[in-house]
Amino acid sequence: MNDIDIEGLKGIANQLRIHSINATTAAGSGHPTSCCSAADIVAALFFGHMRYDPKNPHYYNNDRFILSKGHAAPLLYAAWAETGLFPTEDLLKLRQLGSDLEGHPTPRLPFVDVATGSLGQGLSVGVGMALCARLDNLDYRTYVLLGDGECAEGSVWEAASLAGIYRLNNLVAVVDVNRLGQSQPTAFEHNLDIYKHRFEAFGWRTEEIDGHDIEEIVEVLAAAGLGTQPLVILAKTLKGGGVSFLQDKDGWHGRALTKEESARALAELQPSARSGIGSPIPQPAQLPAPNNEAPGSYPPLDFKMGDSVATREAYGIALARIGETDQRIVALDGDTKNSTYSDKFYKKFPNRFTECFIAEQNMVGTATGFGSRGKVPFVSTFACFFTRAFDQIRVAGISMANLKLVGSHVGVSIGEDGPSQMGLEDLAMMRSVAGSVVLYPSDAVSTGKLVEQMAAHKGICYLRTSRPKTLVIYDNGEQFPIGGAKVVRQSTGDKLTVVAAGVTLFEALKAADELKNAGTGITVIDAYSIKPLAKETIREAAQKTNNVIITVEDHYSQGGLGDAVAGELSAEGVKVHKLAVSELPHSGKAEELLAKYGIDAAAIVTKVKELL
């Protein structure tokens, strides 16, 4: 720290405060006081401590910075403007439709890896980055700036626990303990010892500091990376710190200053220009780049038509297979790897597998971190348990993250374990995520091919796998593009079209056989791509069958396959009749439940007869 210009940092901290106040006043909204409490910390990180190339924010060995308290966005924007990445005048376009300096950070900006703004998520992403640095033999560190209020979120403690377990000494959390939440003081106000005891119990090294004392900040940062534990710096700060009439006062959360208030505040702040800092930004080490290239091809699939293989097992087989040639693939699971079959990957590539224990929020956040570093993370658990991480998935959508989610044990066809273990709302959830792809294969071959498609597609993909074994019905050479569908049964004179996916495809085929014997032909479509839906294929089939469709799904009737088909095709006059689970199901045998909830072959036959 000898060569760090402390006075220069003090000046730039005030410059960041001034930018934050000016930008929010210009916008007429925002959180200037939440910026002011963290200004000294951010100044010390960006202009004295972190090693990065400010001209190339994506450089693979740059230290990473995650603003978990995303509402302090103007402070982050100010810091990057001061590095010279873009003109400081642009800061005044904050929150305008024409500017990517949005209310909360998103990766529309080149220096933002992941969106923040839903509190308590940044540390999980940091865990993923820190694990990825270790995997890639890079020495960048990951810094996460949290607010004290968000430390009430359990996801923070899931992340803290995993960081402690894996001894991530390349991860540094800084908690800006400014004492004041949105509507009242936090539970622990300035009692830093409570945070200290918590982080220590979760396996962290802790430091308590005055978050407005640049010298102290610089000093504890200098000890980052020492020892074998992650480090948390607990910084006592004042919300609005640096401005007498704002600091440590309730009632200023999320309020921009008026022009008059702003002028008063600015008069109190002595800035110095970036050029006035006597020490340069430390540069990252030049280390070999990680191998994040997509391979040209994958080893061929090797399933046998007529065999019985659960799609969840086919997933495990396929993932282990593509992992051989695709070094980007990493896998994560939450103590269900022997049920989701991700253990097949784990056994082959243990160093590319992260056991996340029973903590799905952090698992998804950690995977988002891997994805932001060029990996292709596949995350598996029971489909229903992804509901636990819906907010992380939602925010991954805003992050435009490269994230692959695989939910097993869907629907009533899991049988005896009962409704708490049945994924019955996962299609509704995953369809509603911005930019998502939602896939639901019925057999092993389509599963294997869709796993390849997921690896190739940049973005959030969800694969829905089933518990029961199902027949392999496709040839290993068959193609399954995202957005496609397979017409698996069709004859001239078919009376209507049944659209199914997963286990209900086999019920539809049984129904088709039975109806054929009775002289009635029906078209059967495997809608393996729920989003995007193969609208053209389904419409064409429907047009040949009097514009009548029956959808059958092992999912609740809201937001799933039936709604997707109706939502896409009703405008064109197609009549969509839904068969789906329409009440809270019970434990029982899979086949009993398919019958009881009206989604088996018999129910399809009955519905067809009713409509003809």
Place this chain on the structure above:
Amino acid sequence: MNDIDIEGLKGIANQLRIHSINATTAAGSGHPTSCCSAADIVAALFFGHMRYDPKNPHYYNNDRFILSKGHAAPLLYAAWAETGLFPTEDLLKLRQLGSDLEGHPTPRLPFVDVATGSLGQGLSVGVGMALCARLDNLDYRTYVLLGDGECAEGSVWEAASLAGIYRLNNLVAVVDVNRLGQSQPTAFEHNLDIYKHRFEAFGWRTEEIDGHDIEEIVEVLAAAGLGTQPLVILAKTLKGGGVSFLQDKDGWHGRALTKEESARALAELQPSARSGIGSPIPQPAQLPAPNNEAPGSYPPLDFKMGDSVATREAYGIALARIGETDQRIVALDGDTKNSTYSDKFYKKFPNRFTECFIAEQNMVGTATGFGSRGKVPFVSTFACFFTRAFDQIRVAGISMANLKLVGSHVGVSIGEDGPSQMGLEDLAMMRSVAGSVVLYPSDAVSTGKLVEQMAAHKGICYLRTSRPKTLVIYDNGEQFPIGGAKVVRQSTGDKLTVVAAGVTLFEALKAADELKNAGTGITVIDAYSIKPLAKETIREAAQKTNNVIITVEDHYSQGGLGDAVAGELSAEGVKVHKLAVSELPHSGKAEELLAKYGIDAAAIVTKVKELL
């Protein structure tokens, strides 16, 4: 503890093991080893310590027991059978369609307050019950049995933190630390000190015991309720404890024993009958019953047509109003009360309000706990942050819980804060919950009336409120039944029907005015009840307008209003055209965003013209 029959408890513990093994072997599936580890704890709780009337599991001052590790369901069922509540022979019907002894506990059983099976949720419910006991001046205690694996869930630490903050000394957690998860050992195996340090840092009193030593269990339980802190008992146990070839061995999770294995196991277990226990079950104190009666009526609404009031503010006004006469109403918020306007209730009834800080999972679980004790809990936060608690909401659906969720700040109409703060998937999420009611009012009067309806309806209700001020368009006397809709504009000769809700209703009315001036009449419907949907009303209107509908919603195009209308009416040949947010939105002014994403009056006019 002098009068507790220790030897009798040892015998009954083995009897519970025997029942658990027999039941799972008969079912051919289940988790017998997870039952065996906790058998001594459950025996001591149910037959020596807890105060309750076994003939009347719902009695308001019975001690409560929550099996957070729900996969040990057979153990719970065995305990209640042994109290005499139902014949022990019924235990062999475990997991059958005809029996409510399901794979995981649900409140279909009279002795189960809330469903469990999705791990890490029980302690939050326990916090709600403990807070409720305090509110109702009852001295029952709440006992929550957790597994060690589920302590990785952040929701456990959210609950632990709140229990510590509110010093819930009527809450007792027991952690069955059996060292083995589903797919591998837990992170901390038998290192009880790690759990001890964590709970202590979260404000709990801790005790470490041998969980197979009945004497020790009874002794620490005797000290429950002493002091001012919640108590956690950390019990070192063996998975499969009591059976030599099962205990502490990996690979037995979720496996029923074969008949032969079962016979070997039973030969090792010396049971004694319930009647052989020398000490009776302690009885609860007779205290005055809480006032959980619904009032006959509520004070009248007092909004003025033509005023501008945000529906989020109308919610706060309405809740404070019905709270005056309805003692069942309690409210919870997660540090957003000044934005959701639940602070209006807080200011009037501070003792019936729980500040949950920024921890939405625990907030929903705590509310479920209140609901299970006869209260009507209203939980508010930004709509998007309910995604954080989707798993808790999903399980509340399985619990058939009486739970009222109120999500504010929906859609792009929140403006500058950007996508991380916009509820754009909440309709999809809430529609997919079993048995849910989903409401989306446009003005203050409908909001107020719907708050009354929510209080009267037993079950999960979701109210979607908006940030912008909107015109009061209904008279205070207007009725808004659940499942209804209002035809707000209709003339003979209307060309099509626009179905809207919330802020888009006003855009539809503007569009109708503009089109009327141009000579085109359209019908406009306020679909304030999204689920159940007013199918008849909408169909009737559609039939008068050529069966053509346009839906307009400030929500993603998946799973919301448009899918709901199409899903219900497409089968009848109604053509539904959806206007909805179809890409990741940006920060900007509300009106700019409504225009950019095609859900404002101009977009409606354009769509109408395109269709005519």
